[in-house]
Amino acid sequence: MRPSVIKQVAVTSLREYLRTPEAIFWTYGFPLVMAVVLGIAFSSSEPGAVRVVIPETSQAAFADLLEKDNGRVEIEVRPADAAERALSMGEFDLLLQGSREDPSLRIDPRRPGSELARFHLERLLAGESETAGPRIEAVTEPGARYIDFLIPGLVGLNLLGAGMFGVGGNLVQMRTRHLLRRLTVTPMRRSEFLLGFVSSRVLLSLPAPFVIILFGWLAFDVPLRGSILTVFLLTLLGALSFSGLGLLVASRVRTVEGLSGVANMVMMPMWLLGGSFFSNERFPEVLQPLVQAMPLTHLNDAYRDVMLGGESLGSALLPMLILVVIGLISFVVALRIFRWK
Amino acid sequence: MSDAAAGSAIELRQLTKVYKAKEGDVRAIDALDLQVERGEIFGLLGPNGAGKTSTVEICEGLEEPTSGEVRILGRSWGEDSQGIRERIGVSLQETKFFEKLTVLELLELFASFYAKPMPLPELLALVGLEEKATQRYQNLSGGQCQRLAVACALIGYPDLLFLDEPTTGLDPQSRMRLWEVISSFREGGGTLLLTTHYMEEAATLCDRLMIIDHGRCIALGSPKQLIAELGAGHVVSLEAPGIGERLQAAELSSLASVRESTSLGDELNLTVEEPHVALPAILSLLREKNIELAGLSTRHVSLDDVFVHHTGRHLRDEEPRK
Ligand SMILES: Nc1ncnc2c1ncn2[C@@H]1O[C@H](COP(=O)(O)OP(=O)(O)O)[C@@H](O)[C@H]1O
Numbered sequence: 001m002r003p004s005v006i007k008q009v010a011v012t013s014l015r016e017y018l019r020t021p022e023a024i025f026w027t028y029g030f031p032l033v034m035a036v037v038l039g040i041a042f043s044s045s046e047p048g049a050v051r052v053v054i055p056e057t058s059q060a061a062f063a064d065l066l067e068k069d070n071g072r073v074e075i076e077v078r079p080a081d082a083a084e085r086a087l088s089m090g091e092f093d094l095l096l097q098g099s100r101e102d103p104s105l106r107i108d109p110r111r112p113g114s115e116l117a118r119f120h121l122e123r124l125l126a127g128e129s130e131t132a133g134p135r136i137e138a139v140t141e142p143g144a145r146y147i148d149f150l151i152p153g154l155v156g157l158n159l160l161g162a163g164m165f166g167v168g169g170n171l172v173q174m175r176t177r178h179l180l181r182r183l184t185v186t187p188m189r190r191s192e193f194l195l196g197f198v199s200s201r202v203l204l205s206l207p208a209p210f211v212i213i214l215f216g217w218l219a220f221d222v223p224l225r226g227s228i229l230t231v232f233l234l235t236l237l238g239a240l241s242f243s244g245l246g247l248l249v250a251s252r253v254r255t256v257e258g259l260s261g262v263a264n265m266v267m268m269p270m271w272l273l274g275g276s277f278f279s280n281e282r283f284p285e286v287l288q289p290l291v292q293a294m295p296l297t298h299l300n301d302a303y304r305d306v307m308l309g310g311e312s313l314g315s316a317l318l319p320m321l322i323l324v325v326i327g328l329i330s331f332v333v334a335l336r337i338f339r340w341k
Numbered sequence: 342m343s344d345a346a347a348g349s350a351i352e353l354r355q356l357t358k359v360y361k362a363k364e365g366d367v368r369a370i371d372a373l374d375l376q377v378e379r380g381e382i383f384g385l386l387g388p389n390g391a392g393k394t395s396t397v398e399i400c401e402g403l404e405e406p407t408s409g410e411v412r413i414l415g416r417s418w419g420e421d422s423q424g425i426r427e428r429i430g431v432s433l434q435e436t437k438f439f440e441k442l443t444v445l446e447l448l449e450l451f452a453s454f455y456a457k458p459m460p461l462p463e464l465l466a467l468v469g470l471e472e473k474a475t476q477r478y479q480n481l482s483g484g485q486c487q488r489l490a491v492a493c494a495l496i497g498y499p500d501l502l503f504l505d506e507p508t509t510g511l512d513p514q515s516r517m518r519l520w521e522v523i524s525s526f527r528e529g530g531g532t533l534l535l536t537t538h539y540m541e542e543a544a545t546l547c548d549r550l551m552i553i554d555h556g557r558c559i560a561l562g563s564p565k566q567l568i569a570e571l572g573a574g575h576v577v578s579l580e581a582p583g584i585g586e587r588l589q590a591a592e593l594s595s596l597a598s599v600r601e602s603t604s605l606g607d608e609l610n611l612t613v614e615e616p617h618v619a620l621p622a623i624l625s626l627l628r629e630k631n632i633e634l635a636g637l638s639t640r641h642v643s644l645d646d647v648f649v650h651h652t653g654r655h656l657r658d659e660e661p662r663k
């Protein structure tokens with residue numbers, strides 16, 4: 001292997017990336033927009049009012065509730081069939097009907113807000129004051145809020161995307177453009193190309209995690225309690241591991257559409273189960289093996305331990321090892337089955 | 342590299358390529374024999390789907406032959422693929438390079454692959470892209486892209502150059518510029534395997550050529566030889582509805598100076614030695630048969646007529662219009 005060739009391939013790939021503004025947006029703009037939107041959506045300290053609908057036919061029965069200003073509970077009256085429809089469309093959390101003495105509540109128990117709506121409405125129907133009962137404090141200190149949970153998860157997702165599209169997407173594009181096969185009829189060795197290309201993509205995926213972490217700190221006070229060096233090591237291993245996965249995903253497909261298919265098959269489960277947006281520890285027992293097999297799960301956990309828990313390198317060793325193993329297996333398999341044509 | 346000069350540039354023996362496909366297998370190359378000597382400009386001429394690209398890509402080591410033997414510069418791909426790659430230059434039928442790189446940057450990339458690449462200013466001058474050196478690939482015209490592809494093929498001073506339809510779809514001026522590049526490569530003593538479906542291109546550039554159709558060789562020789570083999574210097578082309586069925590081949594070839602007739606439905610081509618002798622005889626036969634002509638033309642025999650002679654089809658029938 002000749003370092004000069006590896007370097008030239010890497011420089012080529014860096015140039016191509018730095019001259020593609022869309023690619024830069026997807027690496028930096030997208031996670032930041034996501035952080036802002038989700039950060040704001042979940043940061044209001046007061047939970048919003050629950051929404052209740054009463055069909056016109058029962059309007060008279062609950063006149064007393066409608067007259068009062070109910071704070072936590074917003075009540076609207078709709079024609080009977082419209083009320084039913086609005087409930088099923090999710091416009092309301094709860095439908096109240098029947099008589100004042102014998103009220104009946106319709107809820108969809110699978111919807112997150114419905115139990116809360118039931119709780120508030122039952123208290124209202126019983127005539128209890130809203131301020132009665134134990135005092136409730138919102139969690140607001142840095143390190144324990146949803147945004148603190150979210151930022152490390154977005155970092156993990158960002159590295160996943162960089163591997164899938166930065167490595168995988170670009171390779172498939174080169175394949176469909178016949179560029180890969182053109183390169184293989186030169187004295188360039190295939191290992192030189194892959195090494196140069198993958199190292200440039202790994203290099204390119206390193207800054208974004210720090211930009212996201214910095215942004216989280218500036219905009220939301222998300223802490224970085226552990227060492228930045230540990231974060232760097234995690235980022236490097238995460239980038240390498242997901243590059244291997246990207247290489248594997250791209251190793252056979254012949255079209256860009258084919259790649260989106262395969263990449264989505266890998267990414268969708270990780271988006272859902274990888275613990276970026278919500279904790280995957282409480283997922284059903286049957287899903288746990290799948291959850292634990294995902295490199296994203298371990299990367300996210302390690303970022304949270306280091307950033308929020310202030311853990312040192314030692315506690316991140318196991319997830320790092322898992323990342324290295326998954327990355328290595330992907331690389332080896334990908335190189336064996338890689339299609340240059 | 343003691344044997345660097347040993348052996349022909351290209352030797353193909355009984356080369357066969359079968360593509361497996363759901364609708365049935367495609368025999369793209371059928372027991373083809375081919376020998377290209379060093380220093381030759383050799384052309385593969387044939388319509389679309391004739392098997393030109395398949396043949397070239399097997400020579401380049403990109404495709405595996407189904408059966409048959411391949412030797413490139415005296416070596417086989419199995420023995421010394423790296424050695425062959427260092428000595429050949431390739432331009433594929435279609436390659437799109439990195440969109441955002443400039444001409445110079447792309448050449449730098451390819452130059453890094455070779456031990457002794459051609460100095461880039463010299464290469465840029467050779468293909469006439471000096472003024473485009475700092476332009477991005479995505480802003481080049483079709484002809485400039487092709488010249489860049491040829492430059493990438495020439496960068497390592499190859500002994501053997503493969504150009505697969507380098508001028509297809511180009512305007513006449515761009516085509517002429519590429520022809521000049523090829524001529525200067527010939528002067529340097531290099532060997533070239535060129536594919537084309539333009540007969541003028543084959544006739545102008547090639548020392549020898551093989552006309553192929555359906556993966557088989559139908560004629561082989563220098564352009565002059567191939568034309569001389571038809572035995573007559575001119576073609577008289579007659580057009581009338583159904584003329585092919587209304588005239589017997591025997592009556593035609595017995596006419597003075599007429600060598601042969603080929604029917605193409607509403608068109609009838611006669612190869613003739615001397616048009617001024619043949620034409621009166623042809624016209625009087627037509628009068629006898631009461632055949633009213635829609636058109637008549639005479640021309641010198643071309644490679645297309647060689648193709649028509651062997652296949653009963655025009656080469657250009659399948660040429661895509663740009
Ligand atoms: N990868 C392939 N799979 C199936 N059929 C193919 C493939 N490549 C070429 N062919 C078929 O082989 C024949 C020869 O093709 P090709 O060598 O590209 O011809 P040419 O270059 O002369 O136009 C055509 O019928 C083509 O459809």
Ligand SMILES: [Mg+2]
Nearest residue numbers: 393394434506
């Ligand atoms: Mg072709």
